[in-house]
Amino acid sequence: MICHFDHIVLTVADIEKAVSFYETVLKMEAITFGDGRRAVKFGNQKINFQLLGDELRNHALEGSGDLCLISKWAIEDVIAHFKEQDIRILEGPVEKMGAQGPMQSVYFNDLDNNLVEVGVYQELPINY
Incomplete structure (x- = not known):
């Protein structure tokens, strides 16, 4: 029934600062859609x-996000990039079991204290 994620929504204190952070630190593409909403894009996701209270159906608070992103970079290159960006790694590299097998991961918080995991699969899954 379900084949992949389309998008997620994070509640943040400052949308433009969040866009800039994800664009700079995680090399995502900043986009504007709909009636001026802001997002970052990577691959097909x-x-x-959103700001707190923007979406009445969503009761998420700032910093309540916890997401895992997959990189094609070597874990050493991910760590070196984060050090260049002054990102404090909370944990890692550690071995984790991802949706498609074993991977090495590092964890950090974004500007709004959302927990971000960046994982690198030890062997690229067939449908990567």
């Missing part, structure tokens, strides 16, 4: 940003 995107992360939409």
